[in-house]
Every structure is written in C-alpha cells, then in structure tokens.
Amino acid sequence: MARYCGRRLAAAAAVAAAVAATAAAASASPGAWDACGLDHVSIVADTAGYGGMDPDACESLAHRIDAYNARCGGPEVEQLDCGW
Numbered sequence: 426m427a428r429y430c431g432r433r434l435a436a437a438a439a440v441a442a443a444v445a446a447t448a449a450a451a452s453a454s455p456g457a458w459d460a461c462g463l464d465h466v467s468i469v470a471d472t473a474g475y476g477g478m479d480p481d482a483c484e485s486l487a488h489r490i491d492a493y494n495a496r497c498g499g500p501e502v503e504q505l506d507c508g509w
Contacts, residue, residue, distance in 0.1 A: 461497035468493055468502050483507035 471486055478486070483505055490502045 461493070464489075464493050464497065465500065465502065472502070472505060480507060 468486070468489055472490075484507055487505050487507050490504055494501050494504075
C-alpha cells in the first residue's frame with residue numbers, strides 16, 4: 426500500500442511540475458496555452474505512470490513525445506526508455 430501511495434504522489438508531483446513549467450512559459454509569452462502547453466501537461470501526466478506500461482503503450486507514448494519535442498519549442502520532454 427505504501428509503495429502504491431508513493432507512486433501516486435510521485436505522479437502528482439510530476440503533473441504539478443509540468444503545469445508549473447507550462448504556466449511559466451505562458452506568462453513569458455502570451456498565447457502559450459496552446460496545443461503545445463496542453464500536450465505537455467498530458468504527456469507528463471501519462472509518463473508519470475509508465476513504469477507498468479505495456480510495450481505498445483510505451484511505444485505510442487514515445488512517439489507522442491518525439492512529435493511534441495519536434496513541434497514545440499519547450500519545455501522539452503525527456504524520452505522514455507521502452508527497451509528498444
């Protein structure tokens with residue numbers, strides 16, 4: 426139970442950090458709450474629980490991260506290690 430709660434707290438902290446980073450970018454440049462900002466928050470929330478992810482889901486998320494990093498100026502999302 427404690428291990429589960431620790432993972433949930435880590436996931437919540439990762440999402441909070443993503444929101445803070447995106448909010449900082451939004452305050453620095455008007456209009457930053459666009460698709461890139463929302464994608465960033467979504468991807469970070471999804472990566473927070475990727476430890477038990479099946480290989481297909483991990484690969485799908487890795488492709489989303491690649492597309493986000495190529496399309497958006499930042500903050501850059503660290504790529505996952507899906508074992509390939």
